[in-house]
Amino acid sequence: MSDTVIDANSEVLMHFDLKLEDGSAADSTRVNKKPAKLVMGDGSLTPNFEACLLGLAEGDKKSFTLAPEDAFGQPNPDNIHHMDRTRFSSDMAISEGMIMGFGQPDGREIPGIIRSVAGDSVTVDFNHPLAGQTVIFDVEILSVSKPSA
Structure with missing residues (x-):
């Protein structure tokens, strides 16, 4: 000790x-x-x-x-983004609650939680889970x- x-x-x-x-x-x-x-x-x-x-x-x-x-x-509303479905691979199954890595311009990857998928709009939450x-x-x-x- x-x-x-x-x-x-x-x-x-x-x-x-x-x-x-x-x-x-x-x-x-x-x-x-x-x-x-x-x-x-x-x-x-x-x-x-x-x-x-x-x-x-x-x-x-x-x-x-x-x-x-x-x-x-606290969750920051500015960390919730609406993205076009075309930004995701067409063969990728996206579902609510899924956590995905998103590449940043500086090469880092940050996790985002898929909050909803509605038609061509995907809502991604980049707040800490x-x-x-x-x-x-x-x-x-x-x-x-x-x-x-």
């Missing part, structure tokens, strides 16, 4: 379970038995998630309930270290 506590420069290896208020699982590192590794401040977690981890030490288990504003934010949700963040800290310079 190290006595290192998580601070703004820590590298953290942890298991986490992300659940919705109704108890349904949204994400978990335990499913594949692969803990998450992150460097505080690297942008992989929101500042609010990181704030929950500060001060925890190896072996700690803690549960946090985060309001939508502290987790993935958990936007607007209160989430419960259960963490188990496996190790805390300082990244080697």
